[in-house]
Amino acid sequence: xxxxxxxxxxxxxxxxxxSGVSRRHLLGLFxxxxxxxxxxxxxGAAGVGVAMSTGAANASGSGxxxxxxxxxxxxxxxxxxxxxRLHFAAFDVSTTIDRDGLIGLLRDWTDAAxxxxxxxxxxxxxxxxxxxxxxxxxxxxxxxxxxxxxTITFGFGPGLFADADGVDRFGLAARxxxxxEPLPRFQGDALQPERSGGDLCIQACADDPQVAVHAxxxxxxxxxxxxxxxxxxxxxxxxxxTSTTQQTPRNLFGFKxxxxxxxxxxxxxxxxxxxxxxxxxxxxxxxGSYLVARRIRMIIENWDxxxxxxxxxxxxxxxxxxxxxxxxxxxxxxxxEAEGPTGATxxxxxxxxxxxxxxxxxxxxMLRRGYNFVDGNDELGRLDAGLxxxxxxRSPEQFITVQRSLAADGLNEYLKHVGSAIFAVPGGIxxxxxxxxxxxx
Amino acid sequence: MNRRVLAAxxxxxxxxxALSGCVxxxxxxxxxxxxxxxxxxxxxxxxxxxxxVTFSLENTGTDVNEFEIxxxxxxxxxxxxxxVTPGQKxxxxxxxxxxxxxxxxxxxxxxxxxxxxxxxxxxxASKVSADxxxxxxxxxxxxxxxxxxxxxxxxxxxxxxxxxxxxxxxETARRLFATTRVPYERIEPTAxxxxxxxxxxxxxxxxxxxxxxxxxxxxxxxxxxWPPAQGDxxxxxxxxxxxxxxxxxEERQAYADGLVENVTQLHELVTxxxxxxxxxxxxxxxxxxxxxxxxxxxTGEEDWWSGTxxxxxxxNVQGAYVAFGAVRALAESKGDEGTKLAAEIDAQxxxxxxxxxxxxxxxxxxxxxxxxxxxxxxxxxxxxxxLAEPLSQLTSTILGx
Numbered sequence: 129x130x131x132x133x134x135x136x137x138x139x140x141x142x143x144x145x146x147s148g149v150s151r152r153h154l155l156g157l158f159x160x161x162x163x164x165x166x167x168x169x170x171x172g173a174a175g176v177g178v179a180m181s182t183g184a185a186n187a188s189g190s191g192x193x194x195x196x197x198x199x200x201x202x203x204x205x206x207x208x209x210x211x212x213r214l215h216f217a218a219f220d221v222s223t224t225i226d227r228d229g230l231i232g233l234l235r236d237w238t239d240a241a242x243x244x245x246x247x248x249x250x251x252x253x254x255x256x257x258x259x260x261x262x263x264x265x266x267x268x269x270x271x272x273x274x275x276x277x278x279t280i281t282f283g284f285g286p287g288l289f290a291d292a293d294g295v296d297r298f299g300l301a302a303r304x305x306x307x308x309e310p311l312p313r314f315q316g317d318a319l320q321p322e323r324s325g326g327d328l329c330i331q332a333c334a335d336d337p338q339v340a341v342h343a344x345x346x347x348x349x350x351x352x353x354x355x356x357x358x359x360x361x362x363x364x365x366x367x368x369x370t371s372t373t374q375q376t377p378r379n380l381f382g383f384k385x386x387x388x389x390x391x392x393x394x395x396x397x398x399x400x401x402x403x404x405x406x407x408x409x410x411x412x413x414x415x416g417s418y419l420v421a422r423r424i425r426m427i428i429e430n431w432d433x434x435x436x437x438x439x440x441x442x443x444x445x446x447x448x449x450x451x452x453x454x455x456x457x458x459x460x461x462x463x464x465e466a467e468g469p470t471g472a473t474x475x476x477x478x479x480x481x482x483x484x485x486x487x488x489x490x491x492x493x494m495l496r497r498g499y500n501f502v503d504g505n506d507e508l509g510r511l512d513a514g515l516x517x518x519x520x521x522r523s524p525e526q527f528i529t530v531q532r533s534l535a536a537d538g539l540n541e542y543l544k545h546v547g548s549a550i551f552a553v554p555g556g557i558x559x560x561x562x563x564x565x566x567x568x569x
Numbered sequence: 570m571n572r573r574v575l576a577a578x579x580x581x582x583x584x585x586x587a588l589s590g591c592v593x594x595x596x597x598x599x600x601x602x603x604x605x606x607x608x609x610x611x612x613x614x615x616x617x618x619x620x621x622v623t624f625s626l627e628n629t630g631t632d633v634n635e636f637e638i639x640x641x642x643x644x645x646x647x648x649x650x651x652x653v654t655p656g657q658k659x660x661x662x663x664x665x666x667x668x669x670x671x672x673x674x675x676x677x678x679x680x681x682x683x684x685x686x687x688x689x690x691x692x693x694a695s696k697v698s699a700d701x702x703x704x705x706x707x708x709x710x711x712x713x714x715x716x717x718x719x720x721x722x723x724x725x726x727x728x729x730x731x732x733x734x735x736x737x738x739x740e741t742a743r744r745l746f747a748t749t750r751v752p753y754e755r756i757e758p759t760a761x762x763x764x765x766x767x768x769x770x771x772x773x774x775x776x777x778x779x780x781x782x783x784x785x786x787x788x789x790x791x792x793x794x795w796p797p798a799q800g801d802x803x804x805x806x807x808x809x810x811x812x813x814x815x816x817x818x819e820e821r822q823a824y825a826d827g828l829v830e831n832v833t834q835l836h837e838l839v840t841x842x843x844x845x846x847x848x849x850x851x852x853x854x855x856x857x858x859x860x861x862x863x864x865x866x867x868t869g870e871e872d873w874w875s876g877t878x879x880x881x882x883x884x885n886v887q888g889a890y891v892a893f894g895a896v897r898a899l900a901e902s903k904g905d906e907g908t909k910l911a912a913e914i915d916a917q918x919x920x921x922x923x924x925x926x927x928x929x930x931x932x933x934x935x936x937x938x939x940x941x942x943x944x945x946x947x948x949x950x951x952x953x954x955x956l957a958e959p960l961s962q963l964t965s966t967i968l969g970x
Contacts (some may be wrong), residue, residue: 262962356951356954
């Protein structure tokens, strides 16, 4: 320990460390990259003893330079204050790899994610520091950019435990969480197989879209030959607040979204509704969560022709302030009994806010973390726009209950669910571990 | 930046640094620090043991710099690290035999060397290098022979195809088309090295139009043999009849003669006494063949009218495998990493060949590419990616740089 211990930027720390994972080890070409351990040390230290930086990147965009700890009790990117940008990717695991190959991939992904989330290249000197005669290990588009609040969150789909033919490819069938099954069919589903499902998923959130894309791009590359992209989704604006320090953003219907979302500060609700408890089954998922992803197309051209009064009635909130139609301000609890002069309830019985409310769903809530998307336009010249819905919950039952309740939602006329996936999100990662290690123990 | 996060990361940094210092101590002893400034190039020691010598470069200057190791004539550059940017710390490894050298930097990467200093390498000349020279020579000999064998194979096949096509025997010509191309596709990067030959032999219509050259060669013949129907589109979405009409018998004769002539020229060029290839040419050729597959064959754009893309695909893969085979022993001579890389590449070649075998073989014929579903193509593409990633490391590995 003869080296000076002073530099202030994490960048410098890792540059000094001799922790460079060779590209080949990252690729896992030769078994689970042993060299990854050193990375774990360097990046892992960043997480040791550091509390979750809840509320660190408070208002949207202000956290551009922040780096969130990668290691901790839970994976980052769930109660972390929702960043502005998303790149989400679902992968199919190659039929050519076995259990050890899968573990190797998870180890390599973990090592790379530990670095990327700290604003570092995928390996030391990865972008331009390598041989002139080899492709750079890091694709380079994030050079010079800060961590930008990047979080990388991994999840395991039902296909990991048994493939479409019921084959237990990785010896995991007995460990499948009982409720980790493809979601049932809901009203308004028009699911496209190529936008649904997946054996593995990675959610990359950052305040800079280039940083989020860089993460998915490099992690996809690391997976070549072991897992391939099934579908992916960019999101350009968060539609939920996950911290009381954040402003409530608007979705593409123009309404504030996520007012009543579970916030990181509501620690009792987070424990009760988001994290899988140690007493829940299966034990390997303790500290984890279930992730539901839904690509919800909004027929915004039709929506935009709806009168303001009707829009507010359908949503159940004021479009301007976000206050419930029963009165008050944005964060006033809706009063579903309150009646207007005509004797009708101020909040429509079939309004979105009512049908989604915990009081009509057995107290069930979710932590929503969705993003707006616009992927060009369709063949009719309509924007291919909507909400990429993401929710984290202790049990898939929470989402299923609320989604069934929403069958009567008047908004459905303007919505089409075209993609659907569910993943078990393992608990947090400790330095030296790989994501989901308990599953393979 | 939020203060709390800043504080957290600063604390963590100290810890990370201390830990990694311990881990890396042994390695650090090996590296020779080089302090690069705008007007200096201070190498901390002036001697090293023969073998892989690691220089730990740090540029504290104001602009980009370059570190060089010169032979004792002070002219020949035996190793260099370019693009060392201000503030950058980067390791550079040079393979040095015993002898007298000079070290120097080059501010802004131009002009005279700065801070020229003598540097002595002592110890035993590496025995490996003699072996490596042998392996290297063998790789070149082997691959040259392969290239020549393929053009020799190509010539009579092309003659037969050209004759049938010129004579209007379309049925025979269609039967010959895909298999005739195989020897060419196996060594395509070599042909591409001769500037204008590949465009004349193998350009697709959209490439010729884009480059503004006369469209000749295999694919011109292909479109006559599998003529479009009214309303069909080229791969770029243009009307297939835009600036195109079926060739007249005279035009057919001209295209047939032209193809034979160009292929003959290719054969003469590669069989000339002074023709050779470098190690990097061979290895990069293997990589380029996989790129061909990934860019053109997977999308079905190569053989747009005949749908015979899978023949080209298989031929590219075979050619890449031969090129890899030529340098394999050299890769394996580079220690564990090289051995593992070679094994990985080999395994991925096997998987790719297995995937291709599901659709036929060069001997029995392949299905028309149009019969593959998007899912089929994705599965092939995944396997191409799986091979291309480790293969892209091959050149660096065999050159040891």
